[in-house]
Amino acid sequence: MVTIRIFSLARQLGLQSKALIAALAELGVEDVTPASSLDEDTAKALVELLVEQAKAARQSAQAAAEAQAAAQARAGSAQKEAAGEVAEEEWGEDEQPPPEAAEVERELGELERYLAELQTEADAATESHQVVKLLSELAARPSGPRPETAIEVPPVATVLGHVDHGKTTLLDALRETDVIATESGGITQHIGASEVSVNDKQIVFIDTPGHKAFTAMRARGAQVTDVAVLVVAADDGIMPQTVEAINHVKAAQVPLVVAINKIDLPEADVERTKQQLLEYELVPEEWGGDTIIVPLSAVTRQRLDELLEMVLLVAEVQELWADPEADMVGVVIESSVDVSEGPLATVLIRNGTLSVGDVVICGTACGRVRRLRDWRGKSLPTMPPGHPVVVVGLSDVVEAGDITQTCATLKEARQIAEEHKEQQHQQQFAGDAQRRLRDFYRDLGTEEVKELNMVLKADVWGSAEAVKASLAQLDSQLEEVDINVVYAGVGEITESDVMLAVASQALVLGFRVAVSNQVRQAAADGHVEIRTYDVIYEALDDINKAMLGMLEPVYEERFIGQAEVLELFKVSRIGVIAGCRATEGPLQHGVRIVVLRDGEQVFAGTLESLRHFAQDVSTVEAPQECGVATAEFQDWQVGDIIQAYIQVEVERTAKPAEDSLAPSNS
Ligand code: GDP
Numbered sequence: 319m320v321t322i323r324i325f326s327l328a329r330q331l332g333l334q335s336k337a338l339i340a341a342l343a344e345l346g347v348e349d350v351t352p353a354s355s356l357d358e359d360t361a362k363a364l365v366e367l368l369v370e371q372a373k374a375a376r377q378s379a380q381a382a383a384e385a386q387a388a389a390q391a392r393a394g395s396a397q398k399e400a401a402g403e404v405a406e407e408e409w410g411e412d413e414q415p416p417p418e419a420a421e422v423e424r425e426l427g428e429l430e431r432y433l434a435e436l437q438t439e440a441d442a443a444t445e446s447h448q449v450v451k452l453l454s455e456l457a458a459r460p461s462g463p464r465p466e467t468a469i470e471v472p473p474v475a476t477v478l479g480h481v482d483h484g485k486t487t488l489l490d491a492l493r494e495t496d497v498i499a500t501e502s503g504g505i506t507q508h509i510g511a512s513e514v515s516v517n518d519k520q521i522v523f524i525d526t527p528g529h530k531a532f533t534a535m536r537a538r539g540a541q542v543t544d545v546a547v548l549v550v551a552a553d554d555g556i557m558p559q560t561v562e563a564i565n566h567v568k569a570a571q572v573p574l575v576v577a578i579n580k581i582d583l584p585e586a587d588v589e590r591t592k593q594q595l596l597e598y599e600l601v602p603e604e605w606g607g608d609t610i611i612v613p614l615s616a617v618t619r620q621r622l623d624e625l626l627e628m629v630l631l632v633a634e635v636q637e638l639w640a641d642p643e644a645d646m647v648g649v650v651i652e653s654s655v656d657v658s659e660g661p662l663a664t665v666l667i668r669n670g671t672l673s674v675g676d677v678v679i680c681g682t683a684c685g686r687v688r689r690l691r692d693w694r695g696k697s698l699p700t701m702p703p704g705h706p707v708v709v710v711g712l713s714d715v716v717e718a719g720d721i722t723q724t725c726a727t728l729k730e731a732r733q734i735a736e737e738h739k740e741q742q743h744q745q746q747f748a749g750d751a752q753r754r755l756r757d758f759y760r761d762l763g764t765e766e767v768k769e770l771n772m773v774l775k776a777d778v779w780g781s782a783e784a785v786k787a788s789l790a791q792l793d794s795q796l797e798e799v800d801i802n803v804v805y806a807g808v809g810e811i812t813e814s815d816v817m818l819a820v821a822s823q824a825l826v827l828g829f830r831v832a833v834s835n836q837v838r839q840a841a842a843d844g845h846v847e848i849r850t851y852d853v854i855y856e857a858l859d860d861i862n863k864a865m866l867g868m869l870e871p872v873y874e875e876r877f878i879g880q881a882e883v884l885e886l887f888k889v890s891r892i893g894v895i896a897g898c899r900a901t902e903g904p905l906q907h908g909v910r911i912v913v914l915r916d917g918e919q920v921f922a923g924t925l926e927s928l929r930h931f932a933q934d935v936s937t938v939e940a941p942q943e944c945g946v947a948t949a950e951f952q953d954w955q956v957g958d959i960i961q962a963y964i965q966v967e968v969e970r971t972a973k974p975a976e977d978s979l980a981p982s983n984s
Contacts, residue, residue, distance in 0.1 A: 474522045535718055610632065671702050678723065775829070792862065810833065904940070906964070926947060930944050
């Protein structure tokens with residue numbers, strides 16, 4: 319369990335331990351000393367209580383100040399009265415000028431400032447840590463109770479599969495069928511998404527096929543796909559990119575419909591393809607599984623309707639809705655620049671409604687919407703949620719995955735866009751921020767269970783399996799860290815692996831595989847770590863270390879020195895200084911001290927001031943004389959023993975079991 323000591327929390331809050339102990343008593347926590355540890359929940363409750371107290375105290379200080387002002391005013395009028403003038407106000411009975419109002423105000427101001435700082439730090443840390451999470455929440459469909467104004471929205475489908483299996487042909491066929499069916503004539507410009515109607519329902523298709531685009535969007539936190547359509551050519555069967563696509567879809571936990579394409583070809587073998595799918599846990603419905611499979615032909619357009627119906631069927635279960643009245647949130651699907659219109663962005667509206675004239679903020683760009691066009695190029699005054707729309711009027715080119723929101727004024731929008739630019743800039747330092755964040759949360763004791771996600775690539779299946787099995791074993795040995803292999807595959811590490819790692823915040827582990835410079839660059843851009851090994855046990859050793867690095871550090875208190883109090887001095891501003899003789903080891907400024915009197919602990923806190931011949935020093939070695947003071951404790955007595963302690967981090971170990979080190983196939 320994560321804990322924090324009272325004195326260390328007090329230091330963070332800029333308060334005295336006794337203030338925390340008093341507040342703890344109100345929470346029913348008693349018999350504690352500054353050295354006592356608090357668990358996470360208690361620490362949180364305590365901070366909340368302190369904030370409440372600060373607010374309440376500030377209010378009463380304000381009231382006191384007002385009363386004082388009123389009293390002074392009355393004193394003024396009393397003088398006038400004495401001078402023969404008529405007093406207009408009556409004296410209150412219980413009024414006294416408030417003592418120390420200014421002092422209370424000052425202290426509370428300080429407390430509030432510390433708490434505000436703490437909150438800001440917490441907010442900033444949370445923000446950088448969870449930026450991807452927040453983005454995905456924004457890009458996600460609205461959740462929670464469905465408002466009365468909610469409407470049904472079309473599902474979003476993405477087409478994935480091996481190269482040349484017919485993804486583009488299928489998308490074109492679906493789109494053209496729709497264009498012909500709706501007689502709108504002419505083929506449209508590609509805006510990155512299109513809508514296809516089936517019976518009076520619609521499906522939004524993302525036009526950029528393939529798992530790279532799919533995962534690239536995910537990596538940026540924008541998971542927009544509701545249903546994935548996996549295209550497998552019946553003449554070719556499952557190929558490497560088919561397997562990659564399956565894994566990416568599984569990692570994204572998106573429902574899947576399989577389109578077995580090219581059934582018009584004489585060499586098409588639907589049964590064999592189905593058989594192959596079994597190997598990837600995709601069991602056709604007719605064989606007792608739950609994978610929907612539609613054999614079709616994108617060229618002859620056979621059974622395309624059936625595919626659309628199946629996509630709708632899968633989506634229906636998800637009960638997709640959005641609220642046109644809600645605040646607008648959209649995700650950029652594609653962007654381009656038009657010579658006459660300037661930057662264009664295709665935005666998939668997730669919630670709310672977008673209208674011409676709205677001020678939008680879109681990633682690092684902003685602007686007032688000049689024009690809106692649907693996927694067929696038709697201009698519209700407004701676009702309800704659930705549909706893709708081309709937005710004209712942005713200040714800058716945006717990126718797929720950027721979140722779009724409306725804003726009250728252009729001025730505000732520009733400011734936010736600037737902040738986004740700054741944030742983007744700062745993402746290079748995200749690693750740092752996360753580390754600091756980890757420290758911060760560790761101190762506050764609020765960090766959750768850690769995950770170590772991995773994308774595994776090996777030269778042969780046997781090796782991949784062996785590493786995977788060993789990782790599972792490591793995982794079972796440590797409760798505080800979860801190891802997840804998001805994907806294990808064979809072959810060199812590709813950009814798509816890196817993308818998947820970005821999306822899953824994973825580490826890429828290569829075992830006897832090559833990594834091209836291009837992939838290394840992609841990894842560097844995405845802040846993904848690639849580690850490659852030739853020997854399994856080296857890999858496991860490294861992961862073990864990485865995992866230990868994620869563990870909560872365990873601290874041990876170590877005795878370093880001792881001193882005896884010989885004399886006491888009273889100094890204004892500082893308080894009581896204990897004149898001591900160090901009898902053992904060093905005493906150090908800032909360390910934890912425990913004061914013993916007749917063997918009983920009378921104080922535990924921080925050594926705030928250490929002096930040697932009236933000079934502030936950081937260390938005093940035994941045997942020497944020194945002055946010790948701390949604002950937290952004034953109650954010194956001659957003969958008190960001061961013991962000094964430091965916190966040392968204890969090394970953690972978790973050895974993988976020996977048998978897991980034996981490679982099974984290498
Ligand atoms: P992509 O790489 O997955 O986008 O594949 P394409 O859509 O570019 O298709 C690759 C090739 O397969 C093209 O020559 C298509 O004409 C052809 N193709 C696609 N679908 C079918 C189909 O249903 N039947 C036949 N016979 N050929 C198809």
